[in-house]
Amino acid sequence: MKVAFIGLGIMGGPMAANLVRAGHDVLGHNRSRPAVDRLVEAGGRAAGSVAEAVRDAEAIITMLPADPQVTEVAYGDDGILAHAPQGALLIDMSTVTPATSAKLAADGAERGLRVLDAPVSGGEAGAVEGVLSIMVGGEAAHLDAARPLLDALGTTVVHVGPAGAGQTVKAANQLMVAVHIEALAEAAVFLKASGADLEAALRVLGGGLAGSTVLQRKQGNVLGEQYAPGFRLDLHRKDLGIVMDAARELGLALPAGSLAAQLVASACANGDGGLDHSALLRGVQRLNGAVVSPTEREDVA
Known part of the structure; x- marks a missing residue:
């Protein structure tokens, strides 16, 4: 799949690299350039902005520190909702409030996106080893579509309920x-x-x-x-x-x-x-x- 991965920090960097190793075409964006360079060294590609990363993506994964960063990346003028193609999967793997995830799912659906909240447990080691536990909120059909990606990132992927339930x-x-x-x-x-x-x-x-x-x-x-x-x-x-x-x-x-x-x-x-x-x-x-x-x-x- 064509994957935009936004947020290449301690967790996101190795997760994006695991998607590359699984055969996906990963276009990464991060606030600091060294993290993007590491993804390129692992076989991924670099995007200079969120808009560039998501424009042609089949799936968009965000792995960001908190609610403000997720909101900025999703709703900004350069953001996901303004530039992602209809039908794309939006998988937020950050840890945010359930209310933020539920709102993003509703707003994304209005724009034709299939949204999941899929926070993880396992820490840096779990991210590197691809053995994360992933708790997924959203529609079950969206999870079915996302499984080729999530199975490359974790060994325990469980649908736990509607939007926000993962959080x-x-x-x-x-x-x-x-x-x-x-x-x-x-x-x-x-x-x-x-x-x-x-x-x-x-x-x-x-x-x-x-x-x-x-x-x-x-x-x-x-x-x-x-x-x-x-x-x-x-x-x-x-x-x-x-x-x-x-x-x-x-x-x-x-x-x-x-x-x-x-x-x-x-x-x-x-x-x-x-x-x-x-x-x-x-x-x-x-x-x-x-x-x-x-x-x-x-x-x-």
Whole structure:
């Protein structure tokens, strides 16, 4: 298929490259040129504007940071709705509010576009490996048409309901991931302060009921205390805002989610927003005065 891919960042870049490897003709656009150059090196093509990217596309994929960027790319004078051909698929794989996705689907349909919201989970590693989990909202027939693309990007592609439903499921995903990472961070601080072999402990925990994809993907960050962003804390803060706003509208109490949102906000306020969300470990360390081992505690005493 002829694919316009808009947003070639940490996630979008490898996703677009996987579409090239799957045999699709990918024309990419990004605000910064180096990301476009990387796609060209992978076999894709470069577009100088959104309008140029989408003009002849059979499918348009957006992978952008938040609602304002999606709105700008979709509705601007140079945007998708003004320049995409009738009948094209528009697949927004960004994480935005369900209301934004529902509006885009309705407005796109008025212009003859087939719109899906298809946010993803799996982080940078999942994007690189093509094993993302993709939660799709919109008409089932549109998903059938989009499957050749989505199957090149993920191993779990599930239709979860009408327009906006994909974003609702993604919000739940981000809630669970934040709580899991915070639990991993607290466990790591507890284990280290107790004098346990942290690497061995995380290995055995991963084989039991405490095991999770979060533990599998993030234990290297925790062990090395290295936080190159696979998914930035400032983006996770935005996502948890979506969760808490939706919960408020529904009249729901989400105590663990509320605490996770506060801890992520605290990490961002302390300058960690550009780090990977596994840097929640730094917040737990701050709360505990940069944890020391039992032997060091005795030395201090």
